[in-house]
Amino acid sequence: MTELTDIKGWLVDLDGTLYLGDTILPGAIEFIGKLEEQKRRFRFVSNTTIYSRRQIAEKLTRLGMNASEQQIFTAPSAAAELLRTFGGVKCYLVVADALREEFDGIDISERNPDYVVIGDVGRDMDYELLNKVFRLVMGGAELIALQKNRFFRGSDGLQIDVGAFVAGLEYSSNKQAKIIGKPSRQFFNLAVHDIRIEAGERWLSAEFAMVGDDIESDIKGAMDAGLLGVLVKTGKYNDSYSEHFGIVPEYSFDSIKDLSGRLG
Ligand SMILES: [Mg+2]
Structure with a gap:
């Protein structure tokens, strides 16, 4: 199995993973800080169907994580991108x-x-x-x-x-x-493509990881698309819901704080 420290690109879920509503979760700022420090490529990804990327960037900045619109990948932005290509x-x-x-x-x-x-x-x-x-x-x-x-x-x-x-x-x-949104394979492919373009690298899907709190949307979706699935047991996570889907993530942590601790 791919080591977490070998992951080239991260897709990071927002609600339930980095924050809960308006409350930042412990370890979230540290985790993003580490990705930046270690010069890893990443996108904040969300199935939000309420907020624009501009609003999400503002929220992340307000919560202490500087983010630009270009670092954010959402279901609406992916849908718009797809429609433009048509x-x-x-x-x-x-x-x-x-x-x-x-x-x-x-x-x-x-x-x-x-x-x-x-x-x-x-x-x-x-x-x-x-x-x-x-x-x-x-x-x-x-x-x-x-x-x-x-x-x-x-x-x-x-x-x-x-x-x-x-x-x-x-x-x-x-x-x-x-x-269009998670867990569709298209979403993960488009997000990974976005990072590859920025990095100018042809990294394999297996060199990307998705971290999220939703066993179906985040973990199953990512694993079906060939990415590493990293579960955090915060937000909407609950044992019985996860067992129902019978999905075993490659990695699972109690929170983003514990994952952050594993990044070196
Ligand atoms: Mg979530």
């Missing part, structure tokens, strides 16, 4: 207002769109909106889901995530959505 397509966005800036330069329209991008719109998600998306998909639009997570842990407890709506739309339309 060229000249029309899209209807069901995403938080803050995310619209990620889709600059893309033709946004609710009239016969080629794609509907669905993310988290919180309480704005209601029957009417869901049915509107359903009709667009039945009319020929392809559904792109920023993520298909089942649930997340918010500051006031567990909350149902976008995945439930995506699954419902797939069921009713009898069409599969294209999933």
Whole structure:
């Protein structure tokens, strides 16, 4: 198994791994500091469907980790990148207002769109909106889901995530959505590609590691894409949920602090 000290590029999950809501987790600043000190390449990665990269960079900086937008890789930025490569397509966005800036330069329209991008719109998600998306998909639009997570842990407890709506739309339309965020292989491939371009190196997937608190999105997704899976038992981690998926990460730590201690 690859030694942690031999990892060339790190993908680092945010919520539940480096912070919990607005609280930085112990060891997080130290961990990022070590990656920088040891000149390792990394991306902060997130399935957030609420915040833009600019907002995440501001938050990380506020919490004590200097971050630039270029170091952040999210499901919305990956989706926008993919749509740009398709060229000249029309899209209807069901995403938080803050995310619209990620889709600059893309033709946004609710009239016969080629794609509907669905993310988290919180309480704005209601029957009417869901049915509107359903009709667009039945009319020929392809559904792109920023993520298909089942649930997340918010500051006031567990909350149902976008995945439930995506699954419902797939069921009713009898069409599969294209999933962009973790755990889709595409997400990890795009993030790894981003680091390779920056480094100008053709590192193998096995020389990258993903650290996160979600056994399915972070660990299974990364391992399926050929990356090393490094679990931290903070955030949404719980024993029974992990056992249910029967996934054994290459490494697991009680927290980012313990992982940091292993980086030398
Ligand atoms: Mg997480």
